[in-house]
Amino acid sequence: MYGTSTVQCISFDTSNITRLELCGSPFKKMSNLRFLMIHDPHLRVEYNYGFDFGSKLVKYLLYVPRFGKRYNNNLDLSQGLQSLPNSLRYLYWQEYPLKSLPTKFSLQNLVELRLPYSFAGKKLWSKNQNLGNLKVIELCFCKHLTEVPDLSRCPKIEHIDLYGCTKLVRIPSYFKHLDKLRCLNLGWCTSIKFLPELPVLRCLQAEGCTSLKTVSSSRNSLTQAWDKYELFRGRFHFGECTNLDENARTNIMTDTRLRIMRVATAPVNSLTQAGDKYELFRGRFPFADHQNTVSLSLSHMHARTHRHTFISPSCHFFTC
Numbered sequence: 488m489y490g491t492s493t494v495q496c497i498s499f500d501t502s503n504i505t506r507l508e509l510c511g512s513p514f515k516k517m518s519n520l521r522f523l524m525i526h527d528p529h530l531r532v533e534y535n536y537g538f539d540f541g542s543k544l545v546k547y548l549l550y551v552p553r554f555g556k557r558y559n560n561n562l563d564l565s566q567g568l569q570s571l572p573n574s575l576r577y578l579y580w581q582e583y584p585l586k587s588l589p590t591k592f593s594l595q596n597l598v599e600l601r602l603p604y605s606f607a608g609k610k611l612w613s614k615n616q617n618l619g620n621l622k623v624i625e626l627c628f629c630k631h632l633t634e635v636p637d638l639s640r641c642p643k644i645e646h647i648d649l650y651g652c653t654k655l656v657r658i659p660s661y662f663k664h665l666d667k668l669r670c671l672n673l674g675w676c677t678s679i680k681f682l683p684e685l686p687v688l689r690c691l692q693a694e695g696c697t698s699l700k701t702v703s704s705s706r707n708s709l710t711q712a713w714d715k716y717e718l719f720r721g722r723f724h725f726g727e728c729t730n731l732d733e734n735a736r737t738n739i740m741t742d743t744r745l746r747i748m749r750v751a752t753a754p755v756n757s758l759t760q761a762g763d764k765y766e767l768f769r770g771r772f773p774f775a776d777h778q779n780t781v782s783l784s785l786s787h788m789h790a791r792t793h794r795h796t797f798i799s800p801s802c803h804f805f806t807c
Contacts, residue, residue, distance in 0.1 A: 496522040510566035526581040601625035609634035689721035702735035719749040
């Protein structure tokens, strides 16, 4: 692969090639490359990210064969990859075939890292990496991922997508200190058993976490952020979490009540002016299987029909 310092953006469709060997430093001369996308659009499966589909449909999309191919063998990195341009802001590499990023690649400028369907492992980068600008990491369907790569030094991280990482066994306790984190996608992480205390999220997708038993309360984080009205609106999905214990269900419902109370008592102007960066939602908290209905007292709430908030006095919330 050739290029010069004038190249700033590459979108590479691998479906049109038979075989291409990449080794060493194929991007060495592209010192100003900011955007790199390597993908095969014909292999991609769109999965439920808006949480509006039924769980049965989500499972179908998750396990459907991708046109007879699981991994893209057109790109050959068997000789390894020594480096990537340090200037990168956005890196999307579908089915990245290596367990880690090049050791000579500095992530200090990277804002979004997306490696869906890849072979990524827990040591995706070296410990001394500067991750100060990273806001988004997507590792969905990384079947070999057993632990989350170290994100403890990512003060700006907002979005973590681990959807379909079936061998992922735990979520680190330091996640509660990721103050900017707003969206965490753990859908169909079927090996996770424990969910630690988390920061004030706008979106938590935990549907299909069939081994999940314990869920810690985020009451401390919610209390500390009490004046930030806009953070209390969101969506939290625990459908198909059939092993939740009684304490987990209690913690989920307690956090739900706090969020409802905060949204219901917040000044209307504070919500309408807040904006909604993640396009999230109107107070819906689905749980597994809907076997038992729990009614919450909404006596102090008001029906608001403006664009951002609608809370009906007839709302019910469900637990398994």
